[in-house]
Amino acid sequence: MDVDKLFYRYVIKNLFVDPCEVKFWDGEVVIYGEGIPQFRINFNEPIAKLEVFTDPYMAFGEGYMLKKIDIVGSVQKVIESLYKNRSSFLHQKKGYKKLFEIFSNSIRESKENIQFHYDIGNDFYRLWLDETMTYSCAYFKSPEDSLLQAQRNKVAHILRKLNLQPGQTLLDIGCGWGELIIAAAKDYQSKALGITLSSEQYYKTVERIENEGLQDMVEVQLIDYRELEGRTFDRVVSVGMIEHVGKAHLNSYFSAVSSLLNENGVSLLHCITGYKELAINSWFNKYIFPGGYIPAVQELVWLMAANGFYLIDLESLREHYTRTLEHWIKNFEGSLTLAMKIKDETFIRMWRLYLNSCAASFHSGNIDLHQFLFTKGVNNNWPLTRINMYS
Missing domain, CATH: 3.40.50.150 (Vaccinia Virus protein VP39)
Structure with missing residues (x-):
């Protein structure tokens, strides 16, 4: 198994509170969680690991915009499932900056x-x-x-x-x-x-x-x-x-x-x-x-x-x-x-x-x-x- 897939399998395992299905770029499909999958994430290509760790919101946001990621099902449901998982690495505030301390808003x-x-x-x-x-x-x-x-x-x-x-x-x-x-x-x-x-x-x-x-x-x-x-x-x-x-x-x-x-x-x-x-x-x-x-x-x-x-x-x-x-x-x-x-x-x-x-x-x-x-x-x-x- 390639390194990128190992990384993503680890990250996704603890990302959502709802059961979901993930299809990787090589066609493999993995089900996470117990019960009927509520949505499906298709990774059309891997996103650089450094980008995910440095700024996951930017990495996944741009990944969706540029079709590196597709969602089958409710986009709102996917994001709510992310937000509700308080133990996720996303809640470590990666990708957040106190930009309000930088902008002058003249x-x-x-x-x-x-x-x-x-x-x-x-x-x-x-x-x-x-x-x-x-x-x-x-x-x-x-x-x-x-x-x-x-x-x-x-x-x-x-x-x-x-x-x-x-x-x-x-x-x-x-x-x-x-x-x-x-x-x-x-x-x-x-x-x-x-x-x-x-x-x-x-x-x-x-x-x-x-x-x-x-x-x-x-x-x-x-x-x-x-x-x-x-x-x-x-x-x-x-x-x-x-x-x-x-x-x-x-x-x-x-x-x-x-x-x-x-x-x-x-x-x-x-x-x-x-x-x-x-x-x-x-x-x-x-x-x-x-x-x-x-x-x-x-x-x-x-x-x-x-x-x-x-x-x-x-x-x-x-x-x-x-x-x-x-x-x-x-x-x-x-x-x-x-x-x-x-x-x-x-x-x-x-x-x-x-x-x-x-x-x-x-x-x-x-x-x-x-x-x-x-x-x-x-x-x-x-x-x-x-x-x-x-x-």
């Missing part, structure tokens, strides 16, 4: 990082997002909710949490393709401003505002939140944006929100979270979210208090994000014929791995999704119960 770098992920083409995102082009965790009131309904639920849930009143002003930091600011104007008669660093999101949002005839109520700017000056708002919301800020700039973010809020104003932060300081997977940093950082819950709460905010509500939507991602994966796989016309196979495999990895991470509890609601100063006029959030 205004220029932040714009480049955002454009790297979000400016890959509205046509691509349109293939698998819902009709509103909402690219964040949805809110499922019922298991039967469609993705479109769940995304509309999410926007409504956020605006109700903010207790938005007619005539109040709203700032959306990282407004995506504009669904929330448009809903705020149409449903609450709020004057809303959205800001983004993505050119494709900006131009699409401008188009949507014009099509809705909301130019007097809604505006969008292609600008960094640190560059917005001379304006304050009754409400500030940020959905899926702070993950791009970087650890070094988290305090600056909350300081900026404080300066942008009117006294007794209210802010909602919707973001991916961890329960401890999370180092960054090098594959994700290189191919998906350069400069990203997932903050810990306690880190965010501490920074809110340090900047004079009062936390009034905290809600986890972790399994809502699992369900959201599963909808995206289904749509993604159902649109492959069209996707292959605008993206190459390596890109398609990269995004399949990304979406399934995220679904596995939320479902296994590696990461979470929280909504934080907080006020600038003491707001004694706030509703005493949560009735307004669910009515």
Whole structure:
């Protein structure tokens, strides 16, 4: 038996918690674990042993992208099986680096990082997002909710949490393709401003505002939140944006929100979270979210208090994000014929791995999704119960 196969047989033996089948490059098939195999891994060629030991996430991630590895069965199931095996060598944090200590995430770098992920083409995102082009965790009131309904639920849930009143002003930091600011104007008669660093999101949002005839109520700017000056708002919301800020700039973010809020104003932060300081997977940093950082819950709460905010509500939507991602994966796989016309196979495999990895991470509890609601100063006029959030 060759050395590469001996190495892989040893590594795979302790890699998954579920029984699985592995087919090696020479055609040999080996079953690991007891019971019916839950999935099959095909090694079309060996990956260098040094790469696996040095950075397994990069080695296996690139191996899948480049078809050195194929998966028969659910990609999400394979990754969950990896994550659940706490004794695996992967949990020794190989392939993780504290990249958040290296990246400065200056205004220029932040714009480049955002454009790297979000400016890959509205046509691509349109293939698998819902009709509103909402690219964040949805809110499922019922298991039967469609993705479109769940995304509309999410926007409504956020605006109700903010207790938005007619005539109040709203700032959306990282407004995506504009669904929330448009809903705020149409449903609450709020004057809303959205800001983004993505050119494709900006131009699409401008188009949507014009099509809705909301130019007097809604505006969008292609600008960094640190560059917005001379304006304050009754409400500030940020959905899926702070993950791009970087650890070094988290305090600056909350300081900026404080300066942008009117006294007794209210802010909602919707973001991916961890329960401890999370180092960054090098594959994700290189191919998906350069400069990203997932903050810990306690880190965010501490920074809110340090900047004079009062936390009034905290809600986890972790399994809502699992369900959201599963909808995206289904749509993604159902649109492959069209996707292959605008993206190459390596890109398609990269995004399949990304979406399934995220679904596995939320479902296994590696990461979470929280909504934080907080006020600038003491707001004694706030509703005493949560009735307004669910009515």
